[in-house]
Amino acid sequence: MNMFSLSVPASSANIGPGFDSVGMALNRYLTLQVTRQEKWEFAQHSHLLPSFTDYEDHFIYQIAKQTANWHQKSLPACKVSIDSEIPLARGLGSSASAVIAGIELANQLCTLSLSSLDKLQLATEIEGHPDNVAASLVGGLVISVETDNVIDYCQVPDLDxxxxxxxxxxxxxxxxxxxxxxxxxxxxxxxxxxxxxxxxxxxxxxxxxxxxxxxxxxxxxxxxxxxxxxxxxxxxxxxxxxxxxxxxxxxxxxxxxxxxxxxxxxxxxxxxxxxxxxxxxxxxxxxxxxxxxxxxxxx
Known part of the structure; x- marks a missing residue:
């Protein structure tokens, strides 16, 4: 039986004047443990995660399904155990980390072989701006911009x-x-x-x-x-x-x-x-x- 885990960092965006274009990944994490099984199941292990009633209502599942649909693929069923250190609605990129997790869930389950830029394009289309998702995807302090529907980004060298x-x-x-x-x-x-x-x-x-x-x-x-x-x-x-x-x-x-x-x-x-x-x-x-x-x- 195949099993994999995902870890996505929190992020801070804007950093003052870098509105919608500067993001920084931080060492708080959204983590997923994924195991193939016959039926879909989501198990949450953190009070910081939003409640849900059915797997089809889960935000991460919805992002994964949307990603699979864009590539004309069907998601195989699995159990997804989720933990989070990222508080909701606090400005630490909880939505962005979930978007990246959903895209990567589909990437792994459907063997899409998406590049980092592919994932960033999808994430930006969902989030509406690239700053948080770029940081959570590649790490570090990231400057990103969308021009002519194409995302370009640059990671700033380590900050002391x-x-x-x-x-x-x-x-x-x-x-x-x-x-x-x-x-x-x-x-x-x-x-x-x-x-x-x-x-x-x-x-x-x-x-x-x-x-x-x-x-x-x-x-x-x-x-x-x-x-x-x-x-x-x-x-x-x-x-x-x-x-x-x-x-x-x-x-x-x-x-x-x-x-x-x-x-x-x-x-x-x-x-x-x-x-x-x-x-x-x-x-x-x-x-x-x-x-x-x-x-x-x-x-």
Whole structure:
């Protein structure tokens, strides 16, 4: 009997001015154990996963079936055991990780032999933008863009920083967060915002994390419009800066926020910030550099 496992990392998107184009994989994971059997079965082992009534209603199954249908294939039945460390509706890419998992489930079960770019194209068509799915798929900090219905992406070399995340108990749906954004920007504002984003990326590549942090916090594309939706937005940024963070921004659509901090300081800053936000889940995380992982087993 064939068995395989999938592991997909969480992700943080936007990173300030990199709206819908910059994503970063983080070491929290959605994992699937898959075993062939005669009937479909989904077994969930985490309170962070959404409830479902029937396997056909399960989001990962729906993505897998959609992927198989696109390639004129039928999904063979199997048992899928799922665990997750990624909270829902918190800005850590729970939907993107599930999309990647569903696509890879179909890829393995139907022997589609999809390339990374094939998977990214499918995932972007489903998600609507490539930032989270690109990071979860290939790992690291990824810059991606869709032009003429084609996705191009580039992984930034390893960053010499630690990551701290601040996860509140409240949810914030992406739809609500997107409704807060303006429909248009003036040419002047778009030019400045684009320059800020460009300088942030250049600073990260150069290793000038002070300047990168400054640019992270000067976003004009989305953070000014979402700030009121995020608990403790201004105070959190100010406190993190006092404790030594380079920059603190909204993770994805929020309400989680994320700091870039000096290497080796993630644990210390996390503990210091817990005194300020005792009801938050605050922890240091690592950048995941592997992205989607598949392990095959014969039992």
């Amino acid at each position: 920083i630690d990551i701290v995340v601040y996860i509140p108990a409240v949810e914030l749906k992406t739809e609500k967060s997107r409704k807060a954004l303006p429909a248009y920007f003036s040419r002047k504002d778009a030019t400045i915002a684009s320059g800020i984003s460009n300088l942030m990326i250049a600073s990260l590549l150069k290793g000038d994390y002070e300047l990168a942090g400054k640019m992270m916090e000067h976003d004009l594309f989305h953070e000014p419009y979402r700030a009121d939706l995020i608990p403790h937005y201004h105070d959190l940024k100010q406190e993190a800066k006092q404790f030594g963070a380079y920059g603190t921004v909204i993770s994805g659509a929020g309400p989680t926020m994320i700091s870039f901090v000096p290497k080796g300081k993630g644990g210390t800053i996390s503990k210091q910030m817990k005194t300020f936000l005792p009801h938050y889940q605050i922890e240091p995380l690592d950048i995941d550099h592997n992205g989607l992982r598949v392990e095959q087993e014969i039992i």
